[in-house]
Amino acid sequence: MIYAIGDIHGQAAALDRALALIETDGGPDAPVVFLGDYTDRGPDSRGVLDRLIDGRDAGRPWRFVMGNHDRMFLRFVTDGAQNDDRIKSGLSWMNRRLGGTTTLASYGLRSREGAAFLHTNNGGRETLSSYDIDGRRLGPQELVIAAREAVPEAHIQFLATLDLWVADGPLLFVHAGLRPGIPIERQDPDDLLWIRQGWLEDTRDHGPLVVHGHTALDHPRHYGNRVNLDGGAGYGNPLVPVVFEGRESWTLTPRGRVPLRPD
Incomplete structure (x- = not known):
């Protein structure tokens, strides 16, 4: 059983x-x-x-x-990756439809205004340009650094294994x-x-x-x-x-x- x-x-x-x-x-x-x-x-x-x-x-x-969502979260926190080639729409993990914003919010990285995106000519891929946290706009790399500090190492190791x-x-x-x-x-x-x-x-x-x-x-x-x-x-x-x-x-x-x- x-x-x-x-x-x-x-x-x-x-x-x-x-x-x-x-x-x-x-x-x-x-x-x-x-x-x-x-x-x-x-x-x-x-x-x-x-x-x-x-x-x-x-x-x-x-x-x-x-x-697939666990891998997207892991890749964002460890490598700053926002996109997966299997998402044909080109949406970023930070798009509300995929749910990365709610995941970061559960670690204390809450946003009032949400994400701003750029759209490249490479198949219309969506890329984060900035993200609001407590009234402060963070660039993509700043957000990744904040996520690395907020997500416990035990969670990263769990996802990685x-x-x-x-x-x-x-x-x-x-x-x-x-x-x-x-x-x-x-x-x-x-x-x-x-x-x-x-x-x-x-x-x-x-x-x-x-x-x-x-x-x-x-x-x-x-x-x-x-x-x-x-x-x-x-x-x-x-x-x-x-x-x-x-x-x-x-x-x-x-x-x-x-x-x-x-x-």
Whole structure:
């Protein structure tokens, strides 16, 4: 038996409720796999990382997969990178649609006026020009320095050491999905973090049942060859944990288990 939680996106209170449901069903030492996107959009990315790190350090049998938002946050704090080549719109991580501003706010870097951007001719890539903090406009490098000072080293190390995938018996846990027909050891990390096209529409048997998130739905859904656990918590939906026994699965609710069966 193993439990899984999809994209959290800074929703610390929702994480607490999901963990309470898991503990009620499986006890305090229940094994859990977290599918990434711990940060961005929601109000308390810092609180989410604190809870996950505290659980790990307390010896909980928890395993953690990296999400694309986690990598964007890590790259911004460590390298000042604002963009990812897999974002075809060219949006900066600091754009509200991606949620970097709420993540920085959870570390005390709150803005009243928000970000100002430049748009380059390189495919329309959006680049931060300045950011307001407490009435003071910071340039991009100044903001990166402020972020490095605000984000605890333990958080940076946690993000830097996340797994790209976790295998457990008949299950394979990954953030976004995989490139069909390619062994997991040869997968492009960018696909594991970002893939949609060529993955979501593929109906073939991948061997293990693939459990993933990344593509937001209104509720976890079972497709037969894969299970998508991103129930849209980043957009205000409940965070719904799922328990697996072999390839069978159930969502957890305050009323108990509800079968999660293939469509």
